[in-house]
Amino acid sequence: MNESHESEKENMETTTRPSSLADVANAKEQKVPGTRAMGTGLETRGIHAWFGNNHVLSDVNLDFAAGTVTALIGPSGCGKSTFIRTINRMHEFIPGAAMAGEVLLDGKDVYAPGTDVTKIRLQIGMVFQKPNPFPSMTIGENVLSGLKLSQQKVSNKDELLEECLERAGLWNEVKDRLGAHGGSLSGGQQQRLCIARALAVRPQVLLMDEPCSALDPGSTLRIEETIRHLSDTMTIIIVTHNMQQAARVSDYTAFFLSDGGPGQMIEASPTSEIFSRPRDKRTENYVTGRFG
Ligand SMILES: Nc1ncnc2c1ncn2[C@@H]1O[C@H](COP(=O)(O)OP(=O)(O)O)[C@@H](O)[C@H]1O
Numbered sequence: 001m002n003e004s005h006e007s008e009k010e011n012m013e014t015t016t017r018p019s020s021l022a023d024v025a026n027a028k029e030q031k032v033p034g035t036r037a038m039g040t041g042l043e044t045r046g047i048h049a050w051f052g053n054n055h056v057l058s059d060v061n062l063d064f065a066a067g068t069v070t071a072l073i074g075p076s077g078c079g080k081s082t083f084i085r086t087i088n089r090m091h092e093f094i095p096g097a098a099m100a101g102e103v104l105l106d107g108k109d110v111y112a113p114g115t116d117v118t119k120i121r122l123q124i125g126m127v128f129q130k131p132n133p134f135p136s137m138t139i140g141e142n143v144l145s146g147l148k149l150s151q152q153k154v155s156n157k158d159e160l161l162e163e164c165l166e167r168a169g170l171w172n173e174v175k176d177r178l179g180a181h182g183g184s185l186s187g188g189q190q191q192r193l194c195i196a197r198a199l200a201v202r203p204q205v206l207l208m209d210e211p212c213s214a215l216d217p218g219s220t221l222r223i224e225e226t227i228r229h230l231s232d233t234m235t236i237i238i239v240t241h242n243m244q245q246a247a248r249v250s251d252y253t254a255f256f257l258s259d260g261g262p263g264q265m266i267e268a269s270p271t272s273e274i275f276s277r278p279r280d281k282r283t284e285n286y287v288t289g290r291f292g
């Protein structure tokens, strides 16, 4: 715990002034929510989460416009991972875990009685901190591995394979060795393979929990480019401890904090505002590296 906390601190750009992060945030193409014909997006209403008696998340209300990237930031243990696990119904599979609230995907609660949980996980995909390809499956098999679960019929697997690897920014590096094992790739390539695998089932929403924290800077930039491209056609939520990354990749940023009690969402704003004129003093302290 202590060790990972230290390395997170090192990752944070403690010397960067917030105004320069705002410049980074403004440097990318700005998105106008609601201008893309891809549904209304995702909304969470009054999300609470518990592990046993431990109330870890309180009353999180957030809107994620379709076709945008939202970064979730905040110190370790404030409930970011728990929050995104409530979005695709993974939280409920942890023994002792409970939740309350609504998660609306295109206006429909993913917790409504009779909802097919498997279908929700296909609509709302997830990429984890540590790349987790199936090491003994080939690159091609990895990408297509979600299709069985979804019982999706694909007329042209080769086409889908190329499309997903292309969109994940990996095609050029692996097109000549699709039969190699997933485990033979570098860490950064494995993470892009996991993104390609998530894309193959055509999710509307992609949840990414610190997807670059185990990667070198070059791989990180490749994945950030991939995220920007993907957000043209899907809604992306990314947890990150790297403020530069939040500035580079996200349209909106939400700051979470656990102030002794359960984690709360303190402030959500366009990313350039979070870094230039945060409304809450605690947000300002965090983004300027005064704690975290
Ligand atoms: N599987 C679990 N069982 C019990 N407590 C957990 C579990 N996962 C997380 N927690 C607790 O929930 C709180 C929020 O954790 P988490 O969502 O992982 O925070 P973050 O992702 O912001 O670091 C922490 O207090 C953590 O110890």
Ligand SMILES: [Mg+2]
Pocket (backbone or CB within 6 Å): 080, 081, 082, 209, 239
């Ligand atoms: Mg986490």
